Amino acid sequence: MTPFKLTDELVEEINQLIADQSDSKLLKLMEELHYADVTEIVHELGQDEGTYLIKLLDSNKTSDVIAELDEDVREKILENLSDKEIADELQELDTDDAADIIGELPEERQEEVIAQIEDEEHAAEIVELLRYDEDTAGGLMAKELxxxxxxxxxxxxxxxxxxxxxxxxxxxxxxxxxxxxxxxxxxxxxxxxxxxxxxxxxxxxxxxxxxxxxxxxxxxxxxxxxxxxxxxxxxxxxxxxxxxxxxxxxxVDVIKEEAEKDYQLAAGITQEVDAEDSILDLTRARLPWLFLGLMGGVGAAAIMGGFEEILENYAILFFFTPLIAAMAGNVGVQSSAIIVQGLANDDVKGSIADRLVKEMLLAMLNGAILGIVLFFFTWIWQDDHLSALAISISLFVVIIVAGIIGTFIPLFLDKRGIDPAIATGPFITTSNDIFGILIYFWIAKLILNI
Amino acid sequence: MTPFKLTDELVEEINQLIADQSDSKLLKLMEELHYADVTEIVHELGQDEGTYLIKLLDSNKTSDVIAELDEDVREKILENLSDKEIADELQELDTDDAADIIGELPEERQEEVIAQIEDEEHAAEIVELLRYDEDTAGGLMAKELxxxxxxxxxxxxxxxxxxxxxxxxxxxxxxxxxxxxxxxxxxxxxxxxxxxxxxxxxxxxxxxxxxxxxxxxxxxxxxxxxxxxxxxxxxxxxxxxxxxxxxxxxxVDVIKEEAEKDYQLAAGITQEVDAEDSILDLTRARLPWLFLGLMGGVGAAAIMGGFEEILENYAILFFFTPLIAAMAGNVGVQSSAIIVQGLANDDVKGSIADRLVKEMLLAMLNGAILGIVLFFFTWIWQDDHLSALAISISLFVVIIVAGIIGTFIPLFLDKRGIDPAIATGPFITTSNDIFGILIYFWIAKLILNI
The missing domain is CATH 3.10.580.10 (CBS-domain)
Structure with a gap:
């Protein structure tokens, strides 16, 4: 079997055949295809064309296509089918897939569709499965065995x-x-x-x-x-x-979804969206975290405003605030990502205290190396070893604090039964930005004796 | 079967039994356990204790344990086994697992171990599998069918x-x-x-x-x-x-590893590490990205130094640089994450130009909302509507540029055959930091007519 490849030409050809209502040609074309390939095709068609194709093909193929479709596409196509047509599709599916699909229908429609399923045992099993939460074993299982x-x-x-x-x-x-x-x-x-x-x-x-x-x-x-x-x-x-x-x-689907969710949370995206979603959906998923970031930035600005009196003599301190904020954010994301992944894999051993000590040692090592590099750079640039020292030592301390916060928050959330994945990304970045800049100015003032 | 739960008490008991060389008690305890549970136990033991347990148990159980162990633990245990002992373990394994394990041995040892495998056909099949790159179908397949x-x-x-x-x-x-x-x-x-x-x-x-x-x-x-x-x-x-x-x-393992790798890259961790790795390994995985972040921060500082002359009259501009840098970074990570995930799922349709237009519209919407919020905040705080306007408009532009960069880079890398996942995280954050701050000061100067 040569692998199927979806081309623009093929989609165009199918659209044309649908426009011409050349049913026999369409049937011949689809006959050879796996339902997963037909699913890909339907994803590329408009709502009406997709519905036309689904109605044309035999329900023992289209039932699997419907089960594989993305939820939003499926919703639109099911709107165009009668209760009886949906029931016929569900008749062909395993109980788990059928229950998933019914679960997505508007509540008033669910009962009507179930009533139209001819095989009463099948219908009863679907009803049983509908009782379970979709994130549990009951929600995943099929009655077929x-x-x-x-x-x-x-x-x-x-x-x-x-x-x-x-x-x-x-x-x-x-x-x-x-x-x-x-x-x-x-x-x-x-x-x-x-x-x-x-x-x-x-x-x-x-x-x-x-x-x-x-x-x-x-x-x-x-x-x-x-x-x-x-x-x-x-x-x-x-x-x-x-x-x-x-x-x-x-x-496999559960594992993939879990990984994608964690990845999106780490990237600051709050709900399951993909590249093909509408601008409004994408904005709704992205704006909350950006708003949090904005609050963090405003907080940082307010802190810097509080140190305005040192601006005249130590302007250089202000030039390094983005660096401090960025490093605090990066270290925090690194630490939290390792913990979140470790927790997901049941791979985090030992007490919270042990973890924090380890992270502190690690941060001290990273902080010392980076601090020394920054010291020489700043010294050479500004020819002022005291400012250079103040900035580098602050960086060192900020890295340690950021590492500890990045380690502690996900562990703490996990202990409280909250998904630690929400702690990665913008949440850690934002809190570390604020803490970082505060610590930075405190230490700098101390060292520079202002 | 009640699920197995690894407790500290059990690990302690096993350590004690090993210290006492109570072989019959150990055998009885292990007899009931699935190899995956024994693997968990070995991960908790020291190198010598782990080896002791492996040598004690029958090779039809331990072969699976060895195949399931983390690479670093396996390496240490295999060092303590003779060529013949390893060959006996491999004899029990499917060819794919056996080939994976042999592939990890030092080259000079590989031939010696293979020569000790009694079943010549099995040995020949393993040798055949060793020819294939581990990231290909040949590297994954088993000869058993x-x-x-x-x-x-x-x-x-x-x-x-x-x-x-x-x-x-x-x-x-x-x-x-x-x-x-x-x-x-x-x-x-x-x-x-x-x-x-x-x-x-x-x-x-x-x-x-x-x-x-x-x-x-x-x-x-x-x-x-x-x-x-x-x-x-x-x-x-x-x-x-x-x-x-x-x-x-x-x-399932491939999917998990792929997802973990992308997640780690997004979090700024360059090689596969986990929470239990040594501080040195963790530093080696984390320092390169932090160093990149440091360079970005230094670049940002240098840019700000170039605008020093406006410091006296427009200090407030400097207070918002961490905000600008953070927002540029966040938007960039969001955009790139959606593209990287979409590419991984073969879910990104249309041309690069289409993508960029969509991202631009999205960024304009987000940017406008956030810019308006920031304008009112800054205006109220500083009672200076011109500065407030300069900062908000700069934020608006920076968000658009950051979104475009975050979308373009992974698409560009993918077209060139480079894994787009490296574009997420610190790479995007750092470049967006620098671009963001540069754009910010340019626009602010323009609006404030400095």
Whole structure:
């Protein structure tokens, strides 16, 4: 299979075919394509053209396309479909994807769409999944899985499995339950292939099985699955009963979203946006942090205004305020980023005090090197070793304080149960700007004896 | 299975048991644990204790532990093992993990260890994998896979498969090849369970199969696998011959590492370090960017020195330089982060010119709002509307320029084939600091007619 490449020409051709209503040509063109490729195409089309294409194609392909679309594009296309049309698409999807899509619909529409789903069991399972918070194991899991009773023998098991497997896209493990549906263990397809058909399941299953509870956080599920290299994990309820399973592809999405969120927070962007979003959405995501930065800058200006009396004799001190603010910000972001990443990877050991001591030593080393460089530069430039000394020693102290603040804040937030990622980026930069400039002038005044 | 929780008490107990050489108690304690849990424990032990534990346990458990260890810990433990001991561990591992570990050994040791691997075929496969760059499909793939010839029938296929499956931890797909070993298609275990044993493979296999080429970049492989929701993908050589397969767990690692690298670059950390690394490693990772920041600050100071003559009458301009520098930096980081993330997700559409126009509009909106706020603040504070106007208009212009630079640099780097992630963080901050302050004083002078 040669890889699919979306070109401008292809998009143009499809737009033309839609304008001409050349349905048979469109169908032929799409027939060969994977649903993920069709999804890419729909993203490039207008709302009407996208809807036209979705209505034209068979729902066993378009259901996957709809599940893969970006939320904002999906919303627009679903607005153009009837309740029945949406229900037909959901009929084709696994329960987890179907529940996600229904969850995005306006509340008054949700019930109507569910009522139109023909397969009542499927509808009931979707309703069950809608109960769970989307950031929990329950929100990630699908009801589709293969389960067998410990009291069956292998022959009966294979027979039942074949029937169940029809509905399950990928069989990872066969879960073994007791008569009360409590999870007891697992069987692999491989084991089943190599075991006598007369054996009892009770005697061949593996009683050791990792599982998560239905209310566990999505992030926790991701950690367990990647730690133990699992491709699927069963989900149990409070009574240990098997209620669903989560597959690795959903976890890949969780990991990606988590990483993107942290990255955006560090860059000062407050909500999930991407390069293609509207200017208004982008402004809403970016303005709050910029506003915080503005407040910090105004604070710094006010502090400098308070030291106005030394301006006449020591103007040079004022020339270095952007340097001090920048270094305080950079050191703070570096320290906090390492802690935030360490916390995300469960990689931060030892007490807060230990951490702070380590960060202090590190900052002292960096601060000393940078301070010495700055001292010589300033001395040579201004030929005034006392000012040079004041500026360099201030830089040294500011770097230490910035490092400590950058380390302490995320650790403190984490202890209080707040996502430490919000502490990186503009938050740290701004507070360090203000502290940095305050400390700088204090120390400079002290050394210069003003 | 109750989840494993690593406690200080457990680490202490294990240290004590190692000190007492209570081997049987240690073995009993470890028997129940998953290798990923043992790995966590080894990370908490000293080098000698870790080695003791590895030597004590059976190599079919410790091989996985060694594969999971952090590189620096693994290096120290392997130093304490003989060539033969390492070879025995590698014997138990899949070829991809074994090749990764051998690749980390000092060159003079690699050949000696390979020579000690008993299974010659396994050794030959590892040697083959060592040829590939670790950031390519070849560097990620394992030789373990299940393949059948298109000319076989289902019965022969099942028989052969059972033999091959012994060596393969997880069977995702069965790959179908022709007599020249060229990849023709695939079969799923599910299909095999539901097909007559007399059917020919030729008639039942699925000829549509995604694959990657052996020299494709790891990042590309990750994109294909997550786009098409694949749990494994076959790898072919230049002649289309099946040479290996890549599984999703390796891709999860690629995605995580990629995200962590981008995050660290944005935070101004140049090499992969984590919170537990030594102060010297951390300094080496952090100092270069801080040095760049220092240069930027010195540049800003020099620029301000050039405007010294206006200091007497317009001291207030100098009070706002940290604000200008901070806002230029923040806007630059925001713009570049969105572009870097968009490029990573193949999500940036349209020409560079389109992008720049959009960013300019966005920056004008943000700049106008922030400029107006700053104008009123400064006016009220200093009761000098002309200075207030000069500062606010400068801020407005600086935000636009910063946004354009932040958008242009990563796009430009990407076009030149350089990783745009290096453009975020201190690089953008520093250049925007200097540009920002220069523009600020120019415009202020113009407006104030100095």
């Amino acid at each position: 293969v389960q067998v009773n410990e009291n069956w023998n292998v022959l009966k098991c294979v027979k039942e499995m074949r029937a169940q497997a029809e509905e399950v896209t990928r069989v990872h493990s066969i879960y073994v339950v007791d008569d009360q549906n409590r999870l007891k263990g697992r069987l692999s397809l491989k084991d089943l292939l190599t075991t006598s058909t007369r054996a009892d399941i009770k005697d061949v299953y593996i009683p050791k099985v990792d599982y998560v509870k239905v209310h566990d956080k999505a992030e926790e599920v991701a950690k367990v699955m990647s730690k133990y290299d699992l491709e699927a994990i069963p989900v149990v309820d409070e009574l240990g009963r098997l209620v669903g399973r989560i597959t690795i592809d959903d976890i | 299940v393949q059948v010839n298109e000319n076989w029938n289902v019965l022969k296929c099942v028989k052969e498969m059972r033999a091959q499956a012994e060596e393969v931890t997880r069977v995702h797909s069965i790959y179908v090849v022709d007599d020249q070993n060229r990849l023709k298609g695939r079969l799923s275990l599910k299909d095999l369970l539901t097909t007559s044993t007399r059917a020919d493979i030729k008639d039942v296999y699925i000829p549509k199969v995604d694959y990657v080429k052996v020299h494709d970049k790891a990042e590309e492989v990750a994109k294909v696998m997550s786009k098409y929701d694949l749990e494994a993908i076959p790898v072919v050589d230049e002649l289309g011959r099946l040479v290996g397969r890549i599984t999703i767990d390796d891709i």
